[in-house]
Amino acid sequence: MPAIETDGLTRRFGDLTAVDTLDLTVEDGEVFGFLGPNGAGKSTTINMLLGFLKPTDGAATVLGHDAAGQSRAVRQRTGLLPEGFELYENLTGREHVVSAIDTKNADDDPDHLIERVGLDPEAAQRRAGGYSKGMTQRLALAVALVGEPDLLILDEPSSGLDPKGAKLLREIVREEADRGATVFFSSHILGQVEQVCDRVGIMNQGEMVAVDTIDALRDQMGAESLVAAEVAASPDPDAVAAVDGVREVTVDGNHVEIACTQPRAKMPALRALDDAATVTDIAVEDADLEALFERYTGDDPGDGSGAEEAEKAPESAATAGGEDV
Amino acid sequence: MSLLTVARDDFTNARRSYAVLGVVGVLTSIVALIFVSEIGVYDDPFRTLFDVSFFLFLVFPIVLAPLTYLAIAGDRDGGAIKYAMGLPNSRAEYVFGKLLSRLGVTLFAVLFAVGVGFLVALATFVNAPDVVMFATFAGVSLLFAFAxxxxxxxxxxxxxxxxxxxxxxxxxxxxxxxxxxGFLPVISLTELLRTAADLLGVTLSQNTVQFVQALSPATAYLYSTEVVYQSVLPSATYQNMTATFTEVPDEIYREFWFNAATMLVWGAGSMLVGYLSFRRSELG
Structure with a gap:
């Protein structure tokens, strides 16, 4: 049984279609990265999974329960770290965790959970009204972990976390996945999910434009690499451009950029450049998933630069982009 | 039970807020002040209680407003509702937990204020305050507060x-x-009713008008306080009070049970409407 299954899930707000016939399956036990820019419809989807919002059309099944009609049963087995929430300002952090334990009839030790998310035990005894964003996120993570939930829904969990906190978050996600929990990790930053997720779905303007494993997405990119070099004097780019696997050479004064469609083209390209000019410094950037993400979620795929974009983009991306317009 | 957890959290959160302390303090100070200012005016504390009831009729609903209006809307506005409803609480448990907590705060405020009034009266009035009378007064005021x-x-x-x-x-x-x-000169329900009756060419009896007036929880409270003074009415000393409670029509809307029911129905009915609306509402 999949942990989450949506069937034509749609939500409209007046004329705006926030989520458009979403068909999504998240398997039991997987860590799923739910990606998309702000306003893509991620939180609206999550709110429908939890019964906060009713779908305009379609349905969602979470842990075998209808999300709209049996929301309480869903929430009993789900741990939620919501986005854009507040804590009760006059309750301590620990009291929030204790109430979550009471409500879920769980038998967790609140202090253990607080320690696990790296919240200072003294801070946990203070009122949550004075918490920083990072402390609030850590506390909400502790609340989400109450009762060993079968499903963790984390909506932008890294926002406000320092690098140490983000690392701890990834560790906890891995631990929870090892325990057998399904993790639904929503983010607008790819870098936060690529290290922990088995699969990612990229959402844009209410539609799922790509669902695949990180590796498959990387392959889709054609693993394009970029070699940037500083040279003593402007070279003739043609010799470098002629190297097999080099897509484009850009010369800007003493700065040369060589875009390679295959990683193995980098060294031959660099040798050709070294023959043509005196190279003083180089830097190499490998296939950047961020670029892929941006390509899927660009504001207006298919505008004037469409022809060139379509050439560069993998086929599926071009199709997905085309559907968006 | 998660209704009690919601109520406990809300009560704790309210108890520690200065706004709530302020409201309880203001209510208590005003009741105490009325007693203090009438130390030399009346010998009997119940006569001052009568003044307090008029004051509460007008001002208590205003005092209760800051204590209650954010109970649920504040959570929705700020986002704390995502914490509360992210947990396996049903909508009913959440709404009625909130109600229970705010009623608890109100109960405390009323008992504290009436208690302080009792102590002031005990220490300063010529005649000692009557415990039963003060307790009845607190009870009737709590019905009003419930509404x-x-x-x-x-x-x-x-x-x-x-x-x-x-x-x-x-x-x-x-x-x-x-x-x-109807104590604003032009804008009042009774004026509106009379105008409507005129347009339709019918005459409203005074009784009908008073009946309609008695259907508001505030008027119901004023009428229901008669039950507090039953043992001392009619009073030769306090003409004003006697006139208020004895020269009244023998109608259903001057019966205590009717006034009490009016207040209960307002409170319970409004909560039911609020719950039914919240049950269908979207929390996104």
């Missing part, structure tokens, strides 16, 4: 933002107290 807490928390359940909840609560106060009772 308005129900109305206000109900409004809070219907609205999704602080500003709308505030507008709703003050609108409700205006309609239920000054407008319904």
């Amino acid at each position: 308005f807490v129900g109305v206000y928390v109900g409004i809070s359940a219907v609205t999704a933002s602080r500003s709308r909840a505030m507008l709703g609560v003050f609108g409700a106060y205006f309609v239920l107290v000054p407008f319904w009772f």
